[in-house]
Amino acid sequence: MTGRLDIDSPQGVAESFEHTHGQAIALQQLGYTLVEAGLLTPEQLDASRTDQENTGVPLDQIWVDRGWVKPETLAYFAEHRLSSQQQVREVPPGLALMQMITGMWVTQSIYVAASLGIADLLQGGVRSVDELAQASGAQAPHLYRVLRALASVGIFTEVAPGQFGLTAIAEYLRSDVPGSLRALSRTVSDTWQWNCWGDILNIVKTGQPAMQRLYQVQDTFTYLTQNPESGAIFDDAMTGWAKTIHTAVIDAYDFSGVQTLVDIAGGHGMLLASILAANPMLRGILFDLPNVVAGAGPLLEQAQVLNRCQIQGGSFFAAIPTGGDAYLMSHILHDWGDADCVRILQNIRQAIAEQGRLLIVEMVIPPGDTPHFGKFLDVDMMAIFSGGRERTAAEYQELFQAAGFQLNRIIPTAAPVSVIEGVCA
Template identity: 45%
Template sequence: MHPPTLPLHTQLLQMASGYWLSQCLYAAAKLAIADHLRTGEKHCDDLARLTETDVTALYRVLRALASVGVFQETSAATFTLTPLAEFLRSDHPRSMRGTVVMLGEPQHYEAWSDILHSVRTGESAFEHRYGQGIFEYFGSHPEAAAIFEEAMNSFSKNEEPEILTHYDFSSFTTIVDVGGGYGELLGSILAKYPTLKGILFDEDYVVDHAAPTLMRHGVGDRCQRIGGSFFETIPAGGDAYLLKHIIHDWGDEQAIAILKNCRAVLPDNGKILVCEMVVPEGNQPSGAKMLDINMLVMCPGGKERTAAEFETLLAAAGLQLTRIVRTTEEICVIEACKA
């Protein structure tokens, strides 16, 4: 039997009130409820004591989440993990906790409250509200920067198995991960290919904290960490330049500048590997179409792109699109070489 279809007005109401659910998820993730439940069910009194929260309010949030399959109330005010809630554990191999926290933090959530500014002007709502770009903001707000990098690690943990399964890195000798954060993806690649070397390139305030991730993957001795801006110069020495969720942060002019800087140090037989979602044509549902709106709100000029838009962008940087390697997730590897 198929579940009953909700009336159209109820479906619309659920869409409009979606932030009620996302903020409940944020509260549970921020309070590490799933971590507290990893050893088994707990009464709400115990959870409230562990999280220093109001027991009645916490119960109401967990009851609401249990109603959509996140946690389960096993007896009066006693909760346990569900398969869905497991992904809120910080130690889950594909944990989404970092992402859920980032999306609920004030600097992200409040920027979305100004979406009309973005729609009316085409400008970043984040920049309008905070008076600076998001990456400038991170440079002076280390706690927010750490939350962002943890979220990017969270994305990597879910996307890296797909990238590693569908793309063969064995022909390369040195991979430069441009804007590679703490090195979650690069660390996984180097771990799978023990003859490969890596260069992790990002802002100083990022790479200064990357050593634990690289050591966890056991690749610290094969990976250099270099700080700098990809708008100024990019380290030479690689035959593959990897950019995961970098190009979508920027408008065409800035994205072309980044790609040109990669091309400037790319050997003739080298490859540029842009890892992004590709927006499909037509009306079909796509996470890329919603992420595109997030880029509109959060990043000046940021956007997701179609395959044709990527081909045009790469050509403007003196590169030729060679193929798009798709995965079972929405992340793709967009491969390019010198034109």
């Protein structure tokens, strides 16, 4: 095997978001801390956010310039907050396990807030629970109990009795922020996913896919097609996730040596459009099912790359377009079992030039007890997909070899995915 094999654990999802938007979010959280301490009023925080949006001046500078907060006070709270975040709180093993067992309480409470759009209602500033309940169609006493619980774990903050505001974490439940996780919460707690996870013991004992047993469908995508509301929520979640992944991939991988990039199962071409926009000399071929790529034109045109991109419809189980010197698949192989993956990769091998590159964007599971987001995502794939799974570097090497490729190198990104590069064997 040539090249390097680097499977160091990439940064977690929250860390990649913090890398991109960290400074602004950190200042907003500092503002909430100052409000809680009585050093800044909710009205002053709201006014400073409006000024920041209009002028671009950082929040901390606005607070100091207006005389609301002294520089030394600001420095103290900023340092104190950072040191507090860096501390590791030790908890007894039994309590730690109890928190894990009851994690579903947090998940479902977040789902309530995401479904009701609470974070969107708070983007203008602190509001009372009565206002939030009226605007979202909820019962105020019941909504209060959910928001109080969420505030206890850092999602929203109760700045005064019955008065709630956003926190740095809650910002990602807004619909309009880059990297929004609102749709992800809604799809993870959607009835079909919840029921699949409820069947997890049966899956482990029998190996029988939950979707086939519970909903009598061949696969998850069939179910989502038959249930368009759930399908739309799932698509929104994947789009939000994809935007973060795409930025990380473009930053990590050098496409300058590629002339024509073929994006296999690329949907409407969001990733391909981003890559083409960042590489003006590159040309692309977008390939997916005919009914999918039929809607790709507007996105590619909006990105001003349509003149450099061909659109072709078809199935990757049948034949792959020729003419590319690099073939890209992002978050596709993890949907399929090994036999189907080898079949897809063999079709790419027949189409690719001998000097071409295979680029697979997926999570790579690290060995041993190393924490990694992909380890539980792998269990989720087992629960909701038939044959879907996350894989280790060695498992990708086996897939590549079975299809006529050689794993050349694995390039980590700032997100919990890597670019797995293969060459023709």
